[in-house]
Amino acid sequence: xxxxxxxxxxxxxxxxxxxxxxxxxxxxxxxxxxxxxxxxxxxxxxxxxxxxxxxxxxxxxxxxxxxxxxxxxxxxxxxxxxxxxxxxxxxxxxxxxxxxxxxxxxxxxxxxxxxxxxxxxxxxxxxxxxxxxxxxxxxxxxxxxxxxxxxxxxxxxxxxxxxxxxxxxxxxxxxxxxxxxxxxxxxxxxxxxxxxxxxxxxxxxxxxxxxxxxxxxxxxxxxxxxxxxxxxxxxxxxxxxxxxxxxxxxxxxxxxxxxxxxxxxxxxx
Numbered sequence: 379x380x381x382x383x384x385x386x387x388x389x390x391x392x393x394x395x396x397x398x399x400x401x402x403x404x405x406x407x408x409x410x411x412x413x414x415x416x417x418x419x420x421x422x423x424x425x426x427x428x429x430x431x432x433x434x435x436x437x438x439x440x441x442x443x444x445x446x447x448x449x450x451x452x453x454x455x456x457x458x459x460x461x462x463x464x465x466x467x468x469x470x471x472x473x474x475x476x477x478x479x480x481x482x483x484x485x486x487x488x489x490x491x492x493x494x495x496x497x498x499x500x501x502x503x504x505x506x507x508x509x510x511x512x513x514x515x516x517x518x519x520x521x522x523x524x525x526x527x528x529x530x531x532x533x534x535x536x537x538x539x540x541x542x543x544x545x546x547x548x549x550x551x552x553x554x555x556x557x558x559x560x561x562x563x564x565x566x567x568x569x570x571x572x573x574x575x576x577x578x579x580x581x582x583x584x585x586x587x588x589x590x591x592x593x594x595x596x597x598x599x600x601x602x603x604x605x606x607x608x609x610x611x612x613x614x615x616x617x618x619x620x621x622x623x624x625x626x627x628x629x630x631x632x633x634x635x636x637x638x639x640x641x642x643x644x645x646x647x
Contacts, residue, residue, distance in 0.1 A: 564590020
């Protein structure tokens with residue numbers, strides 16, 4: 379299996395010593411001035427990736443209310459204009475340049491007219507899938523946490539249905555097990571059904587832990603190290619044919635190391 383870690387968990391050199399893949403988290407790479415991509419800063423990161431021989435994946439900008447998230451990089455896939463399409467296309471280009479197959483994107487936000495917002499999201503995903511084909515990458519549409527009702531694709535059925543509506547080889551699913559646990563209220567049985575429902579679409583996995591319930595901090599989406607919350611990671615055994623990256627979406631090297639131990643035990647014990 380291939381463990382990965384998000385680039386905000388440590389320096390590239392430190393991560394290289396602990397995992398076999400890096401997920402370049404575009405919103406926190408510091409490569410944008412407003413909405414303008416600063417190529418000099420990007421080239422520095424790509425050169426460093428090249429020196430260390432990193433394989434990798436890419437996490438594109440998305441819509442977030444978190445205080446530290448760059449305002450200029452907000453992307454709601456249910457409400458996109460030229461600026462938003464450019465931002466996501468630039469993430470696809472970065473992925474192409476590092477030889478990555480995967481670009482993680484988020485589903486859209488539910489507007490005043492839910493049906494209209496959903497139709498707009500599907501249309502935009504169709505266009506994005508065509509762009510992804512041009513860059514030779516696959517978009518991993520991530521399930522969001524059900525503790526935030528403003529998001530589409532919290533439930534596995536809606537995410538699977540969206541992917542099937544778009545019907546492209548370049549749009550699959552990023553299974554975020556922490557988000558799924560929140561949607562399932564920390565219930566291992568419901569989490570098992572969630573994974574089974576999404577199983578055939580999964581192209582990428584995000585790993586982190588939580589307590590399975592809403593909290594004032596990040597709607598409960600605390601991104602703790604696996605083992606510190608209540609997620610039953612043994613449900614990953616249901617993905618027996620999965621050969622992609624197990625990406626630890628946590629905030630420190632210590633959590634990366636702990637997460638690796640917990641996931642290996644859950645899969646192989």
